[in-house]
Amino acid sequence: MADTDLSAQIKAALAEVEIPGGGDLAGYGGLSEIIVTPGAIAFAIAVASGMEAAFGPAREQAQSIAQRLGGSRKVMVSITAEKSNSPKFGHGSAVPAGKTRVNGVKRIIAVGSGKGGVGKSTTAVNIALALAAEGLAVGILDADLYGPSIPKLLGIEGKPAVRDDGIFTPHDAFGLKAMSIGSMLIPGQAVVWRGPMATSGLRQLLRETDWGALDVLIIDLPPGTGDIHIALFQQTIVDGVVIVSTPQDLALIDAQKAIDMLRRMRVPVLGLVENMSYFIAPDTGIRYDIFGTGGAEQAAARLDMPFLGAIPLVMSIRAESDAGTPPVAARPEGPEALAYRAIARTLVTRVP
Numbered sequence: 001m002a003d004t005d006l007s008a009q010i011k012a013a014l015a016e017v018e019i020p021g022g023g024d025l026a027g028y029g030g031l032s033e034i035i036v037t038p039g040a041i042a043f044a045i046a047v048a049s050g051m052e053a054a055f056g057p058a059r060e061q062a063q064s065i066a067q068r069l070g071g072s073r074k075v076m077v078s079i080t081a082e083k084s085n086s087p088k089f090g091h092g093s094a095v096p097a098g099k100t101r102v103n104g105v106k107r108i109i110a111v112g113s114g115k116g117g118v119g120k121s122t123t124a125v126n127i128a129l130a131l132a133a134e135g136l137a138v139g140i141l142d143a144d145l146y147g148p149s150i151p152k153l154l155g156i157e158g159k160p161a162v163r164d165d166g167i168f169t170p171h172d173a174f175g176l177k178a179m180s181i182g183s184m185l186i187p188g189q190a191v192v193w194r195g196p197m198a199t200s201g202l203r204q205l206l207r208e209t210d211w212g213a214l215d216v217l218i219i220d221l222p223p224g225t226g227d228i229h230i231a232l233f234q235q236t237i238v239d240g241v242v243i244v245s246t247p248q249d250l251a252l253i254d255a256q257k258a259i260d261m262l263r264r265m266r267v268p269v270l271g272l273v274e275n276m277s278y279f280i281a282p283d284t285g286i287r288y289d290i291f292g293t294g295g296a297e298q299a300a301a302r303l304d305m306p307f308l309g310a311i312p313l314v315m316s317i318r319a320e321s322d323a324g325t326p327p328v329a330a331r332p333e334g335p336e337a338l339a340y341r342a343i344a345r346t347l348v349t350r351v352p
């Protein structure tokens with residue numbers, strides 16, 4: 001059945017669900033678009049503040065209807081409530097009372113950037129592999145719902161398995177436990193995840209995955225600062241954030257904006273990684289500091305954060321990433337891998 005047909009069928013079936021105050025869920029104005037992908041069904045029920053518990057049975061009934069019609073798809077039905085007396089962020093997402101840790105996960109390190117295309121995901125994957133090379137149990141979560149690239153970078157195909165109780169079993173890639181919304185979407189569909197839908201999708205990927213016992217979970221954030229970041233930092237204890245930048249980007253104000261947000265939300269900034277920092281000629285192996293040297297250290301000092309290290313601009317990083325075999329896995333002793341591993345060792349000392 002086409003995804004749109006299934007969406008309409010679920011919507012029609014939600015007429016069976018009574019809601020507090022009379023009426024049914026299908027006709028309720030707070031019901032979001034019903035998103036159907038090959039691997040998942042997701043929708044949200046927006047309710048007035050204080051009505052969350054009252055809508056609980058309706059949510060459960062909606063969940064089981066969607067599950068019955070959706071076959072093996074993972075179903076995510078969430079209730080979103082707007083709290084009138086608390087500060088609002090983004091699209092009216094509620095501000096939860098406190099931050100909590102994720103079951104089984106000792107430390108979370110997020111990787112962010114001021115803007116897109118600076119190599120944030122490539123850096124996140126290779127740092128995760130480098131931490132695993134230090135003997136740690138490591139997972140990676142692709143929180144870049146608008147442009148998920150972890151499946152491609154790690155050569156992951158297909159959907160994650162879902163247990164009978166609805167919990168995801170993460171993919172295993174080069175010894176990493178990996179989850180990405182990308183493996184549940186068809187190409188080009190990612191843009192439908194917006195506002196509360198996106199944040200609740202991320203929360204479920206984070207919290208309804210059987211991570212096992214992890215020393216570190218790396219979260220690949222979307223670029224910039226948005227709803228996803230705010231929701232994650234409000235709800236979850238993130239032990240620190242690594243900011244990735246290119247030399248050209250360093251002078252830009254974007255990184256400053258990201259850092260200001262982290263400080264306001266009391267999330268530790270672990271430091272700056274300069275990506276595509278210098279060029280290594282593929283034929284001679286000679287290093288060229290095409291952007292000059294020391295710029296990143298100066299920028300880190302100006303932004304009042306530690307400098308974590310520089311990654312060269314090398315064609316093999318792009319080629320191996322495109323082929324789904326990141327340099328740290330492909331050639332653990334190669335010069336690129338050593339650059340990532342030096343950063344990972346610094347991180348281990350910063351996040352005990």
Ligand SMILES: Nc1ncnc2c1ncn2[C@@H]1O[C@H](COP(=O)(O)OP(=O)(O)OP(=O)(O)O)[C@@H](O)[C@H]1O
Pocket residue numbers: 113115116117118119120121122123144147149223275276311312313314315317318319321322
């Ligand atoms: N050090 C590097 N040397 C050469 N190519 C690189 C390097 N780092 C990343 N790339 C390439 O740059 C491109 C962008 O990288 P990546 O997808 O990791 O960026 P991103 O910041 O996560 O982007 P987005 O914001 O779109 O998610 C990719 O083609 C990647 O292979």
